[in-house]
Amino acid sequence: MTVFLRRIASDRGAVCTELVLVVPVLLLFALLAVQFALFWHASHVAQFAAQRALAAARVEDGSATGGRDQARRSLAVLGSRVLTTPSVTVHRSPTRTTVRVDGTVMRVVPVPGLVLHASGTASGPTERITIPTGARP
Template structure:
């Protein structure tokens, strides 16, 4: 009887049990860190594309189409795999130009329903050349 009690109280196999319980939790935490680092990176890519598109769309002879083209080129160069399904909206008026870039961040964790988005917005005055008196040349 004492041998049976001694075996029940021993620590044999405890390390294996702890390893089986702890390692999946550590892997999940590491993947969460990677996932949110990708979200952070995708936000920077979207903001960069929006700023580049604003620079192309707000010039005197620029158009909204020029801004969209520049944003697409910037996204293709930097974020083709990180920022998926991007949408680009360029609004250009006589006074203000605004660019919005939105997209979905690639998933590392196969969690159903986990959809993370990243966006970037840039806005500035539309350029127009005037004389010192304020009239157009």
Template structure:
């Protein structure tokens, strides 16, 4: 009688491929979400920087709200034209207070329907005016 070698059971055959098919898409999705939220964080910093630059230009004694808007647009063009899309710049200047706001939409890495992330930055400060000291000579 001839003895044939016994084959191992086939219960685990293909298990590694199945696990790979299930795990890799989940890991890729997590990596894309991390990148998306990192871009959102970066876009917020860009918006804040543009708002601060707009405030610095608009709050000077000879500055205007239009000067602030122009400076914010230059800053956005230099830094965030791809990351922060559809930016809107608002500068309000009164005799006492100047406020600059920059809002925009963050670029999407993963095309999820309905996922629209916004980034904004606000800067506010007193409007500068030159005053003369009152009182006597020092």
């Protein structure tokens, strides 16, 4: 009888059970950390592409199409796998040029509903030749 009670009260196999419960949770937290690091990286890639596009679009002989092409080239070199389905919007007026790059961050964790979007925006004055106003010396 005492052997039977000792066998019931023992902790044999408890470590295996704890490991089966704890390891998947730890792996999920590690993958979530990787997912948010990819979000951070994708945000910087989008910002860099927006700045490069702004530099190409705001020059005097530049165009919105030239800026869009420059952003797509930058995204192809840097973030084609990290920033999926990118979209580039360039608005160029006579005084101001604005570029916005949006995209979806690559998924590492297959959690339903966890879709992260990264974006970058750059804006600056459009270069143009102006004539100074006022009296000439």
